[in-house]
Amino acid sequence: MNATAPARTAELHQRRIRLARQPVAAGQARGQVRDALRSWQVPVDPDVAILLTSDVVTNAILHGAGPSVTVAIRCSRGQLRVDVYDSARSLPVPAETPDEDGAGPELVLVARLADDWGVFRTPAGRGVYFTLTFNG
Numbered sequence: 001m002n003a004t005a006p007a008r009t010a011e012l013h014q015r016r017i018r019l020a021r022q023p024v025a026a027g028q029a030r031g032q033v034r035d036a037l038r039s040w041q042v043p044v045d046p047d048v049a050i051l052l053t054s055d056v057v058t059n060a061i062l063h064g065a066g067p068s069v070t071v072a073i074r075c076s077r078g079q080l081r082v083d084v085y086d087s088a089r090s091l092p093v094p095a096e097t098p099d100e101d102g103a104g105p106e107l108v109l110v111a112r113l114a115d116d117w118g119v120f121r122t123p124a125g126r127g128v129y130f131t132l133t134f135n136g
Helices: 024-040 046-063 108-113
Strands: 013-020 068-076 079-086 116-122 125-133
Touching (some): 013 024, 024 068, 046 068, 046 079, 046 125
Antiparallel strands (some): 013 068, 068 079, 079 125
16 A cells, blocks of 8 residues: 655744844745755745745845844745745835846745735834745
């Protein structure tokens, strides 16, 4: 009999990481998401999750405020959610297409590839999140 173990994706998993608001934070956040996807066996496209994480963290580095960004990774109720917090008071406004050089405007990739995304104010600044629904 060939039986496979059921996926553990119904469980709640979460991880929160504070990173210095420096260019290296995007790479560190990508590594954290990659590790979470593997260890939690999350059935989403890892390339998309890592790309969107990079987009949101890079936005916080370039347009955020404060010495750090916080990345919260959560897996529950059939979806992966990544939140990125910084101390900026202004909320990002995404545009429809990138600039001629392919850079910006902010969050174009998130708007196109995430199943859901948004921005919100926090007592300390703002948060930007995206979700990806589980495959299958």
